[in-house]
Amino acid sequence: MIRTHDAGSLRASDAGTTVTLAGWVARRRDHGGVIFVDLRDGSGIVQVVFREGDPAEQAHALRNEFCIKVTGEIGRRPAGNENPELPTGEIEVTAAELTILSEAAALPLPVDDHVDAGDDVRLRYRYLDLRRSGPSRALKLRSRANQIARRVLDERDFYEIETPTLTRSTPEGARDFLVPVRLQPGTWYALPQSPQLFKQLLMVAGMERYYQIARCYRDEDFRADRQPEFTQLDIEMSFVTQDDVIELGEAIVGALWRDLAGYEISTPIPRITWHEAMSRYGSDKPDLRYGVELTDLTEYLRGTEFRVFAGAIDAGGYVGAVVMPGGAGQSRKELDDWQDWAKARGARGLAYVVLDAETGQARGPVAKNLSEAHLAGLADAVGAKPGDAVFFAAAARARDAQELLGAARIEIASRAGLVDQSAWAFCWVVDAPMFEHDDEGGWTAVHHPFTSPNGEWLDRFEEAPDRALAYAYDIVCNGNEIGGGSIRIHRADVQRRVFNTLGISERDASDKFGFLLEAFKYGPPPHGGIALGWDRLCMLLAGADSIREVIAFPKTRGGFDPLTGAPTPITAQQRTEAGIDAKPKATAPQAGTAGVAVPVEPTP
């Protein structure tokens, strides 16, 4: 090694030792006769002093982020000159020798913890951004999270197994990324949206306990917590029940929060059914750091003459409310803003009533439309106090109104300052529905088509697909879904019935994932698993607002990488070689997703 010690590790007990350090100039304070340089390496910062002689002459020329090597003796700082802000603040290194390993040009972005730059500049010079302590710490934390997960899984006899990233387009929810295949022009690989099918095959293969820190790809639009390539801690186990998988999930998450957040999660983590989550919180990933629960007013308001509510109730729908504590104090403009907020979510508006802080009397546009009796009992019905505001939503489909109220609940908590930023609130959302209506009047799988109905519905989910429940579970932290999984179907007859309900013909099923069904002919074990959204989970542990902070080289929301400039056009030669424009042969394999291959004509 070029260095003998790590800069950040030096302490008063090292005084008198001669050391060689290597790192970067974090800051230079040139007093003419004496020069201080803060030398930073991966371990931290130590102050180097240049007083006289050649090293001091050289040190005048140092600039921020020069890469240097310094040899010198560690000494206690003169009394009164200690810096309690630094772990190494009691000592300094008196330079006897200085080597400039490499110089740094004027910086396009300050490597300074006190200044934050815009995202585009940070990403373009991400290697400089990562020299700063915050971004650096986030990546190092993620590395430790990986190790902790591997440790827990290894202790439980899991095997870490890699699966292909060039694979077959599968009929999962999102758009696939496609890769042209030079060796078979006109055919395409897809990048996996998850290793779902492979890990099930590994169960058939008798691996019994599999995990992988797996890169997944989905060609959908970006969010603060979504990139097109992302990472899952993917796990699958044979011969287990839902409780076994949940226990494992708690062991992993418990270890992560214990070691990386200094927080002991009390287990078992509370479970809430999907339906209860929707009716109480208007979300399938409820943030339990605060209350502000929804109230179902469908029965209470039955018979109302207010058309908006009556219409929903008559259609067999739902009317509900959520209370904003102190919301009556909002200005007219703030209340109008709520209407814009609701419209931005595709709602027609957000009906509200404010309760006078003195008299408790209900006021507001909607109050005129409600009967005396309905108004008189409203505060008690929704648990509101004088000075509160009550927001209403009504819809023919309960879930639409609940989701609007759920979004309002989050907004209320944020605006009213009800969120305890230091709190951790975990829960499992269990008993998710098997199916939901698709746009064409049929059914689609809420989770995926291999998810098993629970014990209660296994033999009769066809009777009421809208009410059938699955062995599917999501783990939620502070309103973020950090993982989800299910017990899979391992019986051919059940799988056939599920396909039937989904309107997937035998031929379709065999075209799309015949290889999995084929495998399931040969004694598949009962199995289930979970996938933890690793970027999101690390983001929470790092206290970051975006998963970009825990990704070494993230992309901007346009899918652009400002550092490499990807994506780029390709050359004509690359295009020809890749076979992008080749016409698939008549004997080409079955199309991946759409069922029938779309003929591709070569472009001139």
Place this chain on the structure above:
RNA sequence: GGUCCUGUGGAGCAGUUGGAGUGCUCGCCGCCCUGUCAAGGCGGAGGUCGCGGGUUCAAGUCCCGUCAGGACCGCCA
């Protein structure tokens, strides 16, 4: 595909009612400086106000379009 916010020397910001590229902090270049630690002092360089069009006697400022970054909706089994 839609809604909203932002874009001003290398970085971060301010810029009022439309009136001179106006200001601040940092960085950069030069000089000075022996105990600083986001060192300090003096001097200096550096600008297509994202881009294009329009309104106007006059646009960083108002309008339209466009590009880029961000937040959200749609989308994401």
